[in-house]
Amino acid sequence: MLEWKSWTETARFHSPLRNGALDEQVIEVRRDPLTGHQSIYNAALEGKTTILFPPTDAAYLEERIAASRETCFLCDGKWQTMTPTYPENLLPGGRIVRGDVVLFPNLFPLSAYHGVVMVGERHHRHLNDFPEDLLADALGVAVDFVRACFEKTPDIRYFTINANYLFPAGASVIHPHLQILGSVEPGTHHGLLLDASRAYFERTGRCYWDDLVKAEQQAGERHIAEVGRSHWLASFSPMGVNEILAVFSGLPSFLQWTDEDTQSAARGLHSVLAGYHTLGFSTFNFSCYSGPLGENDGSFACVFRIVNRQNVAPHYRTDDYYFQKLLKNEIMIMRPESLAHHMRRHFL
Template sequence: MQFESEKKETIMLNPMQENKRRQIPSEIRKDPLTGRTARICHFMKLEWEKPDFEKLTAGTEKYCPFCPEKVMNITPLFPGEIIPEGRLILDDMVLFPNIAPYDCLSSVAVMGAKHYIPMTEIKPELIAKGFELAMMFFKILEKIKHPESVYHMVNWNYMPPSGSSIIHPHLQIFSTKSAPNLVRQELEAAKVYMEKNKSCFWDDLVKAETEKGERFLGKTGRTTWMTNYAPMGVAGDVLAVVEGVRSTLELTKEDIADLASGLAKAMAAYDKIGIYSFNMNFFTGAIQDDFARFHLLFSPRTFFNQALGTPDVGAGQKLFNETVCMAYPEEINKMLKPDFEK
């Protein structure tokens, strides 16, 4: 397992200190699977001021399509050949077609009746129930042998900095035979890795990170948690890999509970530094992909400038697909670890 990086240094003169030389480090890290590069630079204290949530969320329930008085009246229905009832319901959670679909089997799952739930109040039980509703949808598609029932994805955009336009907690759930870019790249690279090394990259990664310890956070059941070596987010990412599971459909109820528990710990840890928004994605192989392991990525989101609404994604990430992280993942690990040890 190779963890490659190139350390760099910028020299500049400070006119406020009689042109004293200043040395500023940076680092380019290479993802050990795909070779994707991430820049560790612009070092700053990972500390943000949270907004006034009462002001931010006030009145948003009036036009929310996911609140109980609207969700069953205005959200669309699946055709009978997919879901005879039109929607899937699990207690107060509802799954229905996404009115702005990413694919032909694109859905939204509303995570309960409550319009606004602060990140620290999102309990593992709520997360697990949302994932269970997604699994109900995926199993229906598998049962009817839908041709798009290949890669089963769950995306979560929580609060506006993540790209969410609706405050009410919800998941975006879809099944597709067209794997998204990074999923496809990882699967292709993992297949080559297995052919070359006669072992699964993800098993080797878990072993290396557990032994090394610098980025290892902990283990829940057969799920290993770690900070991502080449982060996608400005405040790092949390990566979870489930042992022996190739695809979403192979997750057990216990796996789902473990994933929910770890995600709640990640939320609690990032809340302490003022971050209140995140993206979360499932990464999965197809059922027969022995080189794949189910994993998810939790990536906190924030504004660079709260007053101006400056997003944390600039030209480098948007157009070059070159991510920037404001601190070393090993240092971020030390900030997150206490919550994973509880």
């Protein structure tokens, strides 16, 4: 059985906000059942979200969009001459083009394979304006790239599909895009997920991700929707703000994804982004983790994590500091159960 470990701690101090009276604030700590990651929620922050996450400055965002569009190497077909190409024996033509979506190599790769996917011709989109079919094309191209890489170099087995949207989320360009990383070894968190999943399987004889989906469906509080073979959940102990977790049941790696699975992933992502938009957020990161290609020991299923980052505003403060970067904990600005309730209306 999964252990939903949580506890409370009480902080006491005399507060100037209460004319020096004693203040008591209850802090809820949650521990992820698989990895042990801790997330912290303080109800006193309710209604004070704008202190940690100031709202998007629409005028400033429009200014940055206009200023960057002229020099954007993806806009107006400039990608045809300003992006690199892969060798013909990997990708005929050097790129993958599907409708308004284009995949090409990163000029400054961080792994043996580091593909970039231009997600449409438009330079900027609000989070409620990412069409499902556009996302399906982008994810489908990413999966096709993974298959081509594995066919060429089967020793490179560890792949993730990722996104940074807008500069507070780490994007160096505003234009919507994805990034695919493929390496001979998994990244730090990717490896932790695989190792912990394998240990759980060896201990119980069951796949953790199947047990997680079943437990969340039965509890109901954090299960948002089932879309095809994917289940969309609000994470019990999130790794980032407003984290949504998707589990692709029965799909141990990207090699097993069908067109229907990429469409399901796109539909879920479209719904989550729309939900973020109504919460007032303008940025996000996501990573989708695959099990090792060509291997299936029954312990893993593809997992998708999506989180918000700081909104676009002049002189924004980062939401990633010692607490997240070095202590590997996270602050919850919404309880996951409340986040799930909000997101369900966007999956209708």
